[in-house]
Amino acid sequence: MHVILGKGLRIVHLLLQDARFADYPLSILTPLDDGARARHRAMGRLLDFLEGREMGADSRLTPQKRLRFKSMLRAVDGRRNGATYREIAESLFGARRVASEPWKTSPLRDTTIRLVRDGLAMVTGGYLDLLRR
Template identity: 45%
Template structure:
């Protein structure tokens, strides 16, 4: 759905999106007219400012870095898969088998396995992310 637009006397167009965000500029023609972002001055100001700068770099400079490296994205995906599997009743061994295969698991005793430790760490990381730790990704501080 297209946001409702209001034109000010100064020639700026204000558009309020369904989620409450306000865009300032010419919404129809972003390449020809400047676009503004209004940010609330709250406790998340630094995060919002960094996100706005990322948007600017992506839209205008075309130099924005990906928010997460491929390695971090892959780790996050595996961690969330671990949480889903454990919540569905799978054991750590089941998860490890799905990730690494039966042959690799048989190479060392399960009780002291480095693979078991890795799955436990991934699950703990996934639980942290699900429990609100994903906000740390926005702050650029999550490992």
């Protein structure tokens, strides 16, 4: 059974294995492996949500890392849609800034290439490392 709790931007999706959940208290079964601590923190945030308390932001990512991940995904999307590194850089940093220095030696070029490389790694399974923190 799939249950959606909340509304708007504050929703939680639950996948329940037994539809008789209304007859019994909810429980969470989770393995004690390398990801156990991360799942434990997520369960605490879920409990906060269910009790109507403020969940707060996930503390595993700093605002800078969130911004970098967003840029990585935008760079991957551009690359997969046939954009050149320069076109991606113009989208991320602005055409004027990209044009302000020679492209072949530009630090923006190196940054763009790294964003695409790291974004591709994230999309092909690297995101799972985030869930284990």
